[in-house]
Amino acid sequence: MIMWKVPLSDLTFGPEEREAAQRVLDSGWLTMGDRTLEFERRFGEALGTPRVLAVANCTVALHLAYVALGIGPGDEVICPSLTFVATANAALLTGASVVLADVLGAHDLSLDPADVARKITPKTRAIAVVHYAGYPCDMDAIRAIAAEHKLAIVEDAAHAPLATWRGEKLGTLGDIGCFSFFSNKNLAVGEGGAVSSRDDALHTRMRLLRSHGMTTLTLDRHRGHAFSYDVVEAGMNYRIDELRSAIGVVQLGRLAEGNQRRRALTARYHEKLAGIPGLVLPYRDFYARDVGESAHHLMPVLLPEGLSRKPVMEQMKARGIQTSVHYPPIHLFSHHGSSDLVRRDGLERTDALAPRELTLPLYPRMQDEDVDLVCASLEASLRDAASPT
Structure with missing residues (x-):
């Protein structure tokens, strides 16, 4: 393990x-x-x-x-x-x-x-x-x-x-x-x-x-x-x-406090990652819309266009940071891509954005220093993945 x-x-x-x-x-x-x-x-x-x-x-x-x-x-x-x-x-x-x-x-x-x-x-x-x-x-x-x-x-x-x-x-x-x-x-x-x-x-x-x-x-x-x-x-x-x-x-009994801690961690992520060229932060301006509150379950980012996700994940793994993908689009699965019961037209934005999505660690027990480490690791991983030696 x-x-x-x-x-x-x-x-x-x-x-x-x-x-x-x-x-x-x-x-x-x-x-x-x-x-x-x-x-x-x-x-x-x-x-x-x-x-x-x-x-x-x-x-x-x-x-x-x-x-x-x-x-x-x-x-x-x-x-x-x-x-x-x-x-x-x-x-x-x-x-x-x-x-x-x-x-x-x-x-x-x-x-x-x-x-x-x-x-x-x-x-x-x-x-x-x-x-x-x-x-x-x-x-x-x-x-x-x-x-x-x-x-x-x-x-x-x-x-x-x-x-x-x-x-x-x-x-x-x-x-x-x-x-x-x-x-x-x-x-x-x-x-x-x-x-x-x-x-x-x-x-x-x-x-x-x-x-x-x-x-x-x-x-x-x-x-x-x-x-x-x-x-x-x-x-x-x-x-x-x-x-x-x-x-x-x-x-x-822990849920409301945990959600608030997730919100604070997300805000720190957005602050630390904002200056990375080409990296997109979905929902960064969510609270400016004044429509509600998030539970901040995930911390998704979109990698710079044209950069392959797999080497970035490998670089993050080598640095001890676990990442994931949310999600492989349903229409790309073998069953759903061939089933007569699934209609799958008009998904251009999903097709363009899903390969760029990367999920970063997020949980209430994270420390601010953990967020800083993830952000520094992501910046270095993006650089190394873009210029492999």
């Missing part, structure tokens, strides 16, 4: 998480129960909605959202190509088609509402927006388009817990919001996710679909509150467990 001087991400865990997990083990009840209910309640309070369900991961959250909205064969879902593949795969697994849309540009790697509007057809049922890197999409434009065409909105807020758009929490502006608690996320439990919904009907349906379509839960029967159950839908097992929920409660 490489001993990174600065890893891409790191957990902010302490004795509180260990103690929370130990209490679950001591209780003898591991599957979804009271700690999950507490986690859902507290996360809902943080988002400003009572309609939150914890689930196994964000991928199943997305699938649950599409199924709950009735999306299936013959329908189309529009989503960005520059996202993790789960945003599209979850829709494909319903039998629907996916229409991939372009990004706004180098300054903002979010979904382009104008391209979404251009790609709507009579088969379009939903728009899946991705709040890339923790920054909000233009939800005013997206909601106006959805209202005009009577479309549902699914928010992939995997990067964006507690981020806002004009004072409203991301994940609560559309019909359904989906969150990730994967081990590199702002709120990390290992594997885990959540869905929030705009109304009681969607919330009730997703609650049923989350656990086999059963009318009572195992915990209800364990406590003697119920002795049998009916199955009223063909549901799935998308439940989270008590260990992850207990850790989630503790992590939720």
Whole structure:
């Protein structure tokens, strides 16, 4: 295993998480129960909605959202190509088609509402927006388009817990919001996710679909509150467990402070990197727009045009700095590039910008000196990659 001087991400865990997990083990009840209910309640309070369900991961959250909205064969879902593949795969697994849309540009790697509007057809049922890197999409434009065409909105807020758009929490502006608690996320439990919904009907349906379509839960029967159950839908097992929920409660208490530290680190990155020729800093002017707050999940940069990314990453690795790519565009994957269920035209900006994207380390435990080291290493790596010896 490489001993990174600065890893891409790191957990902010302490004795509180260990103690929370130990209490679950001591209780003898591991599957979804009271700690999950507490986690859902507290996360809902943080988002400003009572309609939150914890689930196994964000991928199943997305699938649950599409199924709950009735999306299936013959329908189309529009989503960005520059996202993790789960945003599209979850829709494909319903039998629907996916229409991939372009990004706004180098300054903002979010979904382009104008391209979404251009790609709507009579088969379009939903728009899946991705709040890339923790920054909000233009939800005013997206909601106006959805209202005009009577479309549902699914928010992939995997990067964006507690981020806002004009004072409203991301994940609560559309019909359904989906969150990730994967081990590199702002709120990390290992594997885990959540869905929030705009109304009681969607919330009730997703609650049923989350656990086999059963009318009572195992915990209800364990406590003697119920002795049998009916199955009223063909549901799935998308439940989270008590260990992850207990850790989630503790992590939720760290989330707001962690997001603020990420914001400070991002500002330092922008200051230190601003003078590097050809390097572009997406979202550098985000706060000047005064439209909301980011969760600052990722620190993306765009390398100078014409410079190959791989040698830069190799140079950074040699200097002990871990980097990554967010993301390989969906339309370039073997399956999605050949599938009849994926429409992939008009992605010129994605094609131009994705090969230049490089993700730098960002996590609350980073020190200012770590940012300075990453920035100096990137400047040297860019120089060495441009003039190999």
